Amino acid sequence: xxxxxxxxxFQVLKTGQSMTLQCAQDMNHEYMSWxxxxxxxxxxxxxxxxxxxxxxxxxxxxGYNVSRSTTEDFPLRLLSAAPSQTSVYFCASSNGQTYNSxxxxxxxxxxxVT
Amino acid sequence: xxxxxxxxxxxxxxxxxFITINCSYSVGISALxxxxxxxxxxxxxxxxxxxxxxxxxxxxATINIQEKHSSLHITASHPRDSAVYICAVRPWGxxxxxxxxxxxxxxxxxx
Numbered sequence: 337x338x339x340x341x342x343x344x345x346f347q348v349l350k351t352g353q354s355m356t357l358q359c360a361q362d363m364n365h366e367y368m369s370w371x372x373x374x375x376x377x378x379x380x381x382x383x384x385x386x387x388x389x390x391x392x393x394x395x396x397x398x399g400y401n402v403s404r405s406t407t408e409d410f411p412l413r414l415l416s417a418a419p420s421q422t423s424v425y426f427c428a429s430s431n432g433q434t435y436n437s438x439x440x441x442x443x444x445x446x447x448x449v450t
Numbered sequence: 451x452x453x454x455x456x457x458x459x460x461x462x463x464x465x466x467x468f469i470t471i472n473c474s475y476s477v478g479i480s481a482l483x484x485x486x487x488x489x490x491x492x493x494x495x496x497x498x499x500x501x502x503x504x505x506x507x508x509x510x511a512t513i514n515i516q517e518k519h520s521s522l523h524i525t526a527s528h529p530r531d532s533a534v535y536i537c538a539v540r541p542w543g544x545x546x547x548x549x550x551x552x553x554x555x556x557x558x559x560x561x
Contacts, residue, residue, distance in 0.1 A: 369548075376553065377553060378454065378551030378552050379549075379551040380551070381549065384548060394548070424491065426493060438483070438497075439495045439549075441493040441495075443492050444492065
């Protein structure tokens with residue numbers, strides 16, 4: 337059981353480049369989310385999804401797009417990378433139908449934009 | 451003002467000590483999570499609770515909904531407990547993904 341798989345682990349981009357961070361889970365979880373973690377700040381929600389075909393914005397959505405075409409996959413797209421998007425990104429999932437369900441996190445993607 | 455405040459920010463303990471990390475929040479919540487982030491960066495869910503107390507091994511989490519406060523206790527601490535401990539709350543009406551996170555408490559346990 338792989339859990340939540342994020343790729344890549346590390347990425348360096350130049351300003352203006354685009355890329356997609358991949359996230360996949362094999363637990364049939366309905367809820368999936370993307371967070372960014374910056375020094376001195378708590379994790380902040382970028383986008384989330386409550387099921388296939390449904391996405392919504394979180395606290396810091398600007399500069400990012402998501403889609404949820406399948407239950408398993410929830411990719412995060414950076415449209416035109418900026419240095420302010422240098423951060424560590426985490427994908428997480430949980431079974432939203434179960435009240436006492438924990439969050440499952442991927443191992444993170446460390447992104448540097450130069 | 452942050453909606454989720456953790457204290458202390460940093461904590462150094464000797465192996466074997468009893469450790470308490472506190473989390474206070476200002477919004478009405480339906481659930482509270484305690485997470486552990488190891489130096490390698492991975493995040494693991496320790497507890498999710500909405501009332502009372504939960505125990506797993508040497509870890510105990512308590513919550514007082516009326517006082518908007520939760521504590522994470524570690525008994526007989528060990529160097530492998532060294533990590534950042536993060537509190538996160540799910541506001542009333544929020545989805546599972548819509549959490550508010552504290553900034554974390556960095557724990558270092560010395561042998």
